[in-house]
Amino acid sequence: MRRHAVLFPILGTAGVTETARAAPLQDALHAYGIQAWHIGRLWNFTLALCALVFVAIVAACLIALWRAPRADAKSTPPDMTSLIRPERGIHRTVAWAVGAATLGLLALLAADVFTTRALGRMPLENAVNIELTGHQYWWEARYLDPDFQRQFSTANELHIPVGRPVIVTLKSKDVIHTLWVPNLHGKRDMIPGRTTTMQLRADQPGTYRGQCAEFCGLQHAMMALLVEAEPDAQYEAWAERQRQAAPAPASDAVRRGRALFLEKSCARCHTINGTGATATQGPDLTHLAGRKTIAAGMLPNDAGHLAAWIQDPQSLKPGVYMPANRMRPDELHDLVAYLETLK
Amino acid sequence: MSIADSMQPRLSPEDAGKLEQTWRDPPGIIGWFSAINHKTISIRFMVTTFGFFILGGLLALAIRLQLAFPGARLVNADLFNQLFTMHGSTMMFLFAVPVMQAIAMYLVPLMIGARSVAFPRMNAFAYWIFLLGGLMLYIAFFVGVGPDAGWFAYVPLSSLQYSPGKRIDIWAQMITFTELASLMEAIVLITTILKMRAPGMTLNRMPLFVWAILATSFMVLFAMPAVMLASTALITDRLVDTQFYNPDRGGDALLWQHLFWFFGHPEVYLIFIPPLGVISSVIATFSRRPIVGYPAMVLAVIATAFLAFGLWVHHMFATNLPELGKTFFTAASLMIAIPTAIQIFCWIATLWSGRLDLRTPLLFVLAFFVILVLGGLTGLMLASVSLDTQLHDTYFVVAHLHYVLMGGAVFPLFGAFYYWFPKFTGRMLGERLGRWNFWLFFIGFNLTFFPMHVLGLWGMPRRVYSYPKEMGWGSLNFTATVGAIMIAVSVLLFIVNVVRSRRHGEAAGNDPWGAGTLEWGTASPPPAGNFEMVPVVHARDPLWAPKSLPTHVTGLSNEYREILVTSVADAELDHRLWLPASSIWPFLAAVATTVLFVGSIFTPWAVVWAAAPVAAATTFWFWPKKDIIEKRTGSEVNP
């Protein structure tokens, strides 16, 4: 699993990377995609060069401190010989050091240019096209296709095929957000009024976590995204399921739940394909039950959390635009039962 | 006995007394508000900025306590967002730049052998404007309407639609206050440095600290207008519906970023360059030799000042600006390291070839070579567009900015205080407490900020009020909080040191350090007119250079506030000028201006009706006093 992993060559991180591996994957040091891998290589080179320079400068300083004789400032007359005789030797040394520094800087520039070029050269055949729109505080995803019937929407959790390029078009509905899935690529801003694209590819299957990386308001801290990278066949199966409308209710409770969805204010913001609810203020819920989390990665997707969220989102994530929904416990139970059928 | 004391011809006590009377501030309450002596204003300024530093630090402590544990509920999201906005705004606008201008305001006239700054009333006005602006911001915070969109207030988040109420307007107007103050200070400093240097202090003989202040002040003139324009456009967008930043009506969100960062990048150099001057002063004195490579040092500062204006897009690498353009800014951001490298190598060469006295001021300055250098190197990492896309807006940047700002500015600033406190007060700060202060600060600082590099690489974004436990960020965050507490304790030690030393510190005398620049050639603290007799300069480091004739100026009045004006390049005698007496009008004009600025947060008409008191106050400020004019008309000499 670690073929493309980037090593973090600083002492004492071995134990530390163990902890990182148990946590959800959201770090720039382990590249699971080609773009992150290129950046990781640049990181290694830059870190090595900068560490060398740091050690050299600190060493020069320490040696200077160690070898210079000590004096009491007030009683020691200053040494003014530099006014009489130019200090050629010292000037030469400084000049050489500056020259070496310049060469180092040029090396960094060259490395950056190479990396930028490499990033721009990812092959794009057979790409998956996703249009990702940032909202306060969730991610709207629309999977694009030349055939309009094959397009579908989802939210907060993306599935992508391993080994195939993904072209993400980035937009924003309100303020500036930033897409960042560090294990796959660097970040890109989602700016209202502008459209940007980002090309990435996952080269290992896995679940990669991303987070909004531009302060976007009250709940900026709780705007996470999950990217599931899976083998192509599994991805296509998932995509096919996403294209289907929601299944018809199979039990009374579920039927009541669906009616509640349509009667209460839910349908004013959310889409569920097949029910006639087509609003896009909030996330598309057609396949809600297939997601691992709700509230943009903040809460696990289970009945308890779902119920609490529906009842009073403000108590869990103050400042979200979803209002509280008061209902009787049995109503809530039915509604949740319905939502759980939306696989 | 230091060289300084032996050189001093003296005025008779009677004349020295008259000189003191002429230049000192008037007594009483009205006198306190009318004070315009540059040293008085500077001390107030330093104390005020230090007060904001403490407030900003307390805000940081609150942030660190909240982030010490995953899922902590010490502060809620709303308060947290205000905390980091207030912390950044305080440190950047109310502390880092003003404190440097404050110190410069005290030291520059002394270092150049002048009795005053060029525009003392405007200097006082700048202080009051600064104080009132800072107060406005904090009053807003304490009543619950503190700004909460970050110190950089990106649109559209900071637009009226997404930030209703007056929070952001208060922030934007705070900018107006503080930038106005800084701009006036810059004009005062530039004019003082170019026109009021003692005879014989050619540009080539000016202390490196004065060069740093000169370069910084020029930068201020060209950088601050950008943020004033940006924030004015934001205020008008919010108040009267202009559309500068609204993409739906032809505006652009990135217009804000360009204008803000065109200011914002030079801003960090405004913070960084004056301490470069401090470092040169301290290293020279404690190495017992002039700094190696004076011409290279001067050119390096000037080059840094110019180059700083060509870097701003590196704050925008994650946007969709053209890639080729971004690469240009990578190259510029790398290139600016060259003049800094020149300075670092010259300082190391000075230490290497000197005889060292490792006193507390030098310790704080030496920290620069570890902390700033590390921060500068992470800066080079961030300069690369590709690397930046991983590191931008993460805790890696938080680490970087604190390493450069604290290593590059705050540590040298503490060194400056330990170095010049004897001059300001006549007493030495305690050396032992100083060492404890230093080591606690150094260790605490690294404990706080080094782990943040790792946190950024491990995926922790900035400006998050909390984080999930599963991310594994808890232990490093906790460590950082422990470090922050250490920093707080070290600052407390500094305050204790200052309070104790004011009363019981060892008497300093004119020149406790055997230093070479002119401020050490007068009493500690200096008399109201700075020098009993204005010196004549014949070399760099005038107190170290061999004595040359003439030594001092004679004929300057001790009845009027008379100053000497010299030529720009060679400081040849040009003419004399009578500076205005103390006046309460700068204070009153500042109050009137405050009413105008604060009023315009609520209604655009405030600009109209509040303009009248401002006009009145400034007119009274300017209007000459008949009795003073008539008394000295007879002494007038035409050019």
Add this chain to the structure above:
Amino acid sequence: MSGQPEQKPMQQPPPAPQHESNADGHLLDIMHLPTFAFGTRSPMWWGTMGLMAIEGTVFALCIMAYFYLRSHSGFWPTGGMPPELLWGSVNTAIMLASAVPNHFAKRAAERLDLQKVRLWLVVCMLFSVAFLAVRVLEFKTLNTSWDSSAYGSAVWMLLGLHTTHLITDTYDSLVLTVLMFTGPLEGKRFVDVSENASYWYFVMFSWIPIYGVIYWGARI
């Protein structure tokens, strides 16, 4: 000084402070130096230049913002109609013409000619009334409002910033004019007149690029 109603006799300068003898060259005597000076010799010149640098930068940035917004816009001017040329061009002529009395005021000041200073400052004030009045007409014929689009905002901001400078320049010239009539006067007041004239030139000449951008920026 010439022009003052009564000539006060040159008084003896106050006795010099006691000090070591300057016969042996220890001390540099400055008592012969003038007590004011013009042009770059004066700190006031440098202060005024500093102010011009700041305000010039604001104008330059605002002009850049105008073109930046334009480069991001499909239609320019948004809303269809560029500002009417008449009043802006008239005002440009008035402002450029005001350089004449301004020039004479500056020259009179440098010659310490109080009567001429008074005369030309009053003439400058008349020009102020004229260009401020026409400025009102300019605002009325901009053909856009500040809240209609980013274009309108940029145009109003540019004109508004310059107008603020016209108003403050008028006011401080007015104060100076009155002072030159009422006194009390001393040498450096003539330097103030000279520097005020420099600032006047700045406000007038900085108008030219702003005029170009507001009135012609949407036509080309």
